[in-house]
Amino acid sequence: MAAQYVLGMDLGTTSIKVVLLDSQSKTVTDSRAFPASSDVSNEDAEHAKEQDPARIVSALDQCMAALPKEKLNKVICIGVSGQMHGVVFWKSRTGCKWSSGDAGHTFIPQDVSRLITWQDGRCSSDFLSSLPKPESHLSVATGFGCASIFWYTKHRPALLSEFSVAGTIQDYVVSMLCGSEDCVMTGQNAASWGYFNTTNNQWNMEILKGAGFPVHLLPVPVESGSIAGRTCSAWHGIPADTPVGAALGDFQCSVYSCMRDKADAVLNLSTSAQLTFAMPADFTPPIAPDPVPPIAYFPYFHNTYLAVAASLNGGNVMATFVGMLTSWMKELGVELSESKVYSTLVQCALTQPNTDLCVTPTLLGERHNPTSLGRVSDISPTNLSLGHVTRGVCRGILANLATMMPPQMLLAAGVKRIMGSGSALSRNEVLKQEVERMSPLPVVYGEDVDSAVGVAMVFNDKLCKDTARSISHSVYCKHVT
Ligand SMILES: Nc1ncnc2c1ncn2[C@@H]1O[C@H](COP(=O)(O)OP(=O)(O)O)[C@@H](O)[C@H]1O
Numbered sequence: 001m002a003a004q005y006v007l008g009m010d011l012g013t014t015s016i017k018v019v020l021l022d023s024q025s026k027t028v029t030d031s032r033a034f035p036a037s038s039d040v041s042n043e044d045a046e047h048a049k050e051q052d053p054a055r056i057v058s059a060l061d062q063c064m065a066a067l068p069k070e071k072l073n074k075v076i077c078i079g080v081s082g083q084m085h086g087v088v089f090w091k092s093r094t095g096c097k098w099s100s101g102d103a104g105h106t107f108i109p110q111d112v113s114r115l116i117t118w119q120d121g122r123c124s125s126d127f128l129s130s131l132p133k134p135e136s137h138l139s140v141a142t143g144f145g146c147a148s149i150f151w152y153t154k155h156r157p158a159l160l161s162e163f164s165v166a167g168t169i170q171d172y173v174v175s176m177l178c179g180s181e182d183c184v185m186t187g188q189n190a191a192s193w194g195y196f197n198t199t200n201n202q203w204n205m206e207i208l209k210g211a212g213f214p215v216h217l218l219p220v221p222v223e224s225g226s227i228a229g230r231t232c233s234a235w236h237g238i239p240a241d242t243p244v245g246a247a248l249g250d251f252q253c254s255v256y257s258c259m260r261d262k263a264d265a266v267l268n269l270s271t272s273a274q275l276t277f278a279m280p281a282d283f284t285p286p287i288a289p290d291p292v293p294p295i296a297y298f299p300y301f302h303n304t305y306l307a308v309a310a311s312l313n314g315g316n317v318m319a320t321f322v323g324m325l326t327s328w329m330k331e332l333g334v335e336l337s338e339s340k341v342y343s344t345l346v347q348c349a350l351t352q353p354n355t356d357l358c359v360t361p362t363l364l365g366e367r368h369n370p371t372s373l374g375r376v377s378d379i380s381p382t383n384l385s386l387g388h389v390t391r392g393v394c395r396g397i398l399a400n401l402a403t404m405m406p407p408q409m410l411l412a413a414g415v416k417r418i419m420g421s422g423s424a425l426s427r428n429e430v431l432k433q434e435v436e437r438m439s440p441l442p443v444v445y446g447e448d449v450d451s452a453v454g455v456a457m458v459f460n461d462k463l464c465k466d467t468a469r470s471i472s473h474s475v476y477c478k479h480v481t
């Protein structure tokens with residue numbers, strides 16, 4: 001049989017990744033990644049963190065154009081994952097413009113707002129406490145879609161009135177590919193917006209209506225793993241009418257790419273960081289939110305949950321350190337590329353296996369403790385080299401995660417090993433060393449373990465199951481007729 005492929009895409013906070021998974025051998029044959037470089041400033045809202053969807057789609061186009069054409073026309077399903085919690089608004093029917101060029105048919109965003117990301121800090125604690133209590137086990141934090149929409153309702157209602165649909169950036173891409181007039185959203189992404197009951201897969205409609213929330217903007221909830229629609233046009237050589245999965249969370253997809261059984265915990269380090277393990281199949285989340293503990297229970301697939309320490313401070317801490325050094329050097333008259341700075345820092349820290357410098361790198365605070373920001377202590381004249389400071393930063397990222405989900409918790413849950421995923425980890429030997437130092441359990445780094453691979457696997461597994469079901473159905477039909 002001729003080869004067929006499932007395309008997986010991940011719209012991350014820092015970079016866009018795409019992979020082709022051979023449907024039969026279940027191996028990744030091709031992968032591409034490009035930086036999204038989509039951050040845009042907004043002087044109009046304090047602590048805003050926004051991105052430009054046009055740049056995200058343009059980085060996606062770059063990735064797609066770099067995949068082998070002859071394989072793209074053999075793609076039988078598309079899966080999309082991406083950064084959770086964020087919200088983007090668009091106008092139904094005119095959310096993009098299709099055009100054809102050298103890369104084949106592509107779409108360009110139009111009538112779309114900026115993406116307000118999960119790193120957005122405009123919702124202060126006072127603002128959040130003025131919002132109604134959700135009927136969900138997940139509390140609402142700044143950067144969550146519903147909190148951002150509440151903020152716009154109160155502070156910039158005119159912007160909301162320009163748009164008729166809302167979703168995460170991955171939902172937007174799925175809607176455009178399918179030419180949908182509205183937006184469907186899986187429980188994985190809906191839970192990340194807040195005000196979503198994961199038990200019945202429904203929004204807290206009455207609570208939201210009662211608080212004056214523009215409920216017409218809420219996407220239609222669908223099951224995680226379901227198909228949203230079919231491509232409305234050929235796209236980068238992928239035929240029109242190809243099934244597109246409803247978008248999934250990047251966190252859940254990174255877990256799917258590498259968790260083999262209940263004895264695996266997963267540590268994902270990308271822009272953010274998550275340490276997670278699977279809850280028993282009969283676990284049901286508490287009825288009300290508890291904002292204090294650093295562990296949250298996020299929906300996975302088929303009514304199961306993942307216990308997660310979701311840290312806001314992962315690879316972005318290293319990125320901020322690199323950005324700081326690069327701009328200091330520029331001010332001092334030296335120009336160095338960021339990739340050179342990364343590789344130099346990693347080399348310096350590898351020759352400095354230990355440090356007594358103590359870095360708490362919670363630059364963005366944490367959702368359970370938003371006001372506690374970063375600190376450096378125990379500074380002495382002998383621990384200020386690049387090696388010491390980089391070692392301290394990397395150690396601090398892992399130490400912070402370990403305070404959120406201590407190793408004893410993993411052991412008590414029956415975890416036997418930690419699977420490492422995410423490119424911030426795979427590209428940084430010092431972070432790997434620090435994971436191994438922190439963990440009493442063996443740490444395994446797979447090849448190709450990240451969200452783009454995970455989302456391709458989800459839909460390939462679905463196709464295999466559906467095919468098996470229809471074969472046994474046709475065998476049954478033959479038998480009874
Ligand atoms: N040249 C590099 N060497 C090592 N690490 C890097 C390099 N460039 C970026 N990183 C790390 O990778 C992180 C982004 O990882 P990525 O997988 O692209 O994130 P996301 O999935 O959130 O888009 C950055 O925050 C940074 O820590």
Ligand SMILES: O=C(CO)[C@@H](O)[C@H](O)[C@H](O)[C@H](O)COP(=O)(O)O
Nearest residue numbers: 012013083084118251270271272310
């Ligand atoms: O809260 C969670 C997951 O529970 C988050 O950390 C979530 O996975 C991330 O914030 C976003 O999805 C961003 O992911 P990434 O760009 O860092 O890969």
